[in-house]
Amino acid sequence: METNDDITVENCRKLLRRAAWRIQYKSRIKQIREHQMLFEEQASEIGFEAEIISKIFVESLLNTIPWEKCRYILEKTIIYGMTEKEVAKQLNITQQGVNKWKKKGLDLLRETIQNLEIQ
The missing domain is CATH 1.20.5 (Single alpha-helices involved in coiled-coils or other helix-helix interfaces)
Structure with a gap:
């Protein structure tokens, strides 16, 4: 207890x-x-x-991109997030034109980065 x-x-x-x-x-x-x-x-x-x-x-x-227009397009679309249509209006070209320049620039950047990795 x-x-x-x-x-x-x-x-x-x-x-x-x-x-x-x-x-x-x-x-x-x-x-x-x-x-x-x-x-x-x-x-x-x-x-x-x-x-x-x-x-x-x-x-x-x-x-490293030799074309000023291409640099401008990549900067505006990728870095600043503008649409291809908005950039096309600024440059007075078609949206498809912006898309082609963008692809061309990205391909060139891809090659440049691959060359940096190899070295």
Whole structure:
């Protein structure tokens, strides 16, 4: 038969376990948030550098295309997301003409990238 002292001791143990669990849980959540903040900060720094490098690489690739019209079409349709129809209107050519220049430019870029990989 349990006495009042045994019941009180068991209740204290339960309360202590709950309190310890809560402290541990709060500590774990705080640690996760701190890691997330640190990761986001590092990712933004890495992301900025990677973005600059990507832009420089894309710009240098576009400069390998000998035709100005083709560079313009690729820049507007791929980088800025304009439709072929909008670019055609700007250049006063047909949408099919824009599509042909775009395919020609992409084929040339594909060859250039393959040549870079081989070297």
